[in-house]
Amino acid sequence: METVVDASTSEEANGSAVEKKPIVVFVLGGPGSGKGTQCAYIVEHFGFSHFSAGDLLRAEMNSGSENGLMIRSMINEGKIVPSEVTVNLLQQAMEESGNDKFLIDGFPRNEENRAAFEAVTGIEPAFVLFFDCPKEEMERRILNRNQGREDDNIETARKRFKVFLESSLPVVEYYESIGKLQKIDAARPIEEVFESVKTVFASINEKVKPHGRAEKKFTLLKLQLKWKMNLLRNGVCKGY
Ligand SMILES: Nc1ncnc2c1ncn2[C@@H]1O[C@H](COP(=O)(O)OP(=O)(O)O)[C@@H](O)[C@H]1O
Numbered sequence: 001m002e003t004v005v006d007a008s009t010s011e012e013a014n015g016s017a018v019e020k021k022p023i024v025v026f027v028l029g030g031p032g033s034g035k036g037t038q039c040a041y042i043v044e045h046f047g048f049s050h051f052s053a054g055d056l057l058r059a060e061m062n063s064g065s066e067n068g069l070m071i072r073s074m075i076n077e078g079k080i081v082p083s084e085v086t087v088n089l090l091q092q093a094m095e096e097s098g099n100d101k102f103l104i105d106g107f108p109r110n111e112e113n114r115a116a117f118e119a120v121t122g123i124e125p126a127f128v129l130f131f132d133c134p135k136e137e138m139e140r141r142i143l144n145r146n147q148g149r150e151d152d153n154i155e156t157a158r159k160r161f162k163v164f165l166e167s168s169l170p171v172v173e174y175y176e177s178i179g180k181l182q183k184i185d186a187a188r189p190i191e192e193v194f195e196s197v198k199t200v201f202a203s204i205n206e207k208v209k210p211h212g213r214a215e216k217k218f219t220l221l222k223l224q225l226k227w228k229m230n231l232l233r234n235g236v237c238k239g240y
Pocket residue numbers: 029030031032033034035036037038141142144145146186187188189190191193
């Protein structure tokens with residue numbers, strides 16, 4: 001499988017200026033495949049900021065915001081929350097982080113998520129990690145997770161698997177078709193899975209060198225400006 005790295009640089013339309021772009025890695029896999037677990041290790045070893053779309057949605061749901069009830073009912077039905085909400089939360093978290101290397105976990109979960117993120121931020125992932133795990137193993141892990149999540153019950157888990165097959169797998173296949181997918185066998189012990197993950201990151205690390213402090217700040221300022229311009233052009237949620 002080919003690894004296509006958006007090597008954090010891109011040519012401007014006029015071909016002259018070379019701009020540093022934030023590095024985004026999407027982390028996909030069925031519910032319970034081990035995305036969050038592996039992301040914690042990646043953060044430790046490779047200096048990324050980790051944002052789980054599900055965690056951000058749960059925080060929003062518990063914050064008493066006007067979207068709270070809608071988010072809760074979607075999550076408990078195993079459905080995917082409208083991209084407008086999720087992309088906003090991700091964008092805000094990225095802006096506030098001060099980092100320019102992001103692991104986006106559990107996103108994009110459908111084509112709408114994928115297109116909205118790209119339209120709003122103008123960012124395409126450097127590559128996409130996909131944790132491949134049999135359904136029975138994911139089910140076991142979810143039922144043993146013990147994090148007090150309302151959606152970690154057998155009925156909701158089955159609905160989530162169905163949504164994963166119908167809506168998320170096509171996105172995984174899309175990234176495979178453009179050579180950006182890094183598939184990892186997730187049905188092994190945590191340390192073994194991480195060995196494979198490390199190999200993927202080590203091989204791209206040379207090209208995805210951390211930016212210096214000044215560069216980071218400049219990249220972030222440019223990013224914020226670009227997002228604001230995208231918002232002006234597209235409206236807050238039109239064009240999704
Ligand atoms: N490779 C693994 N083998 C066994 N259990 C795992 C493995 N990876 C994660 N787990 C456990 O499975 C559950 C789901 O993992 P998590 O990282 O939350 O998955 P996801 O974010 O994909 O839903 C957690 O309780 C976690 O400790």
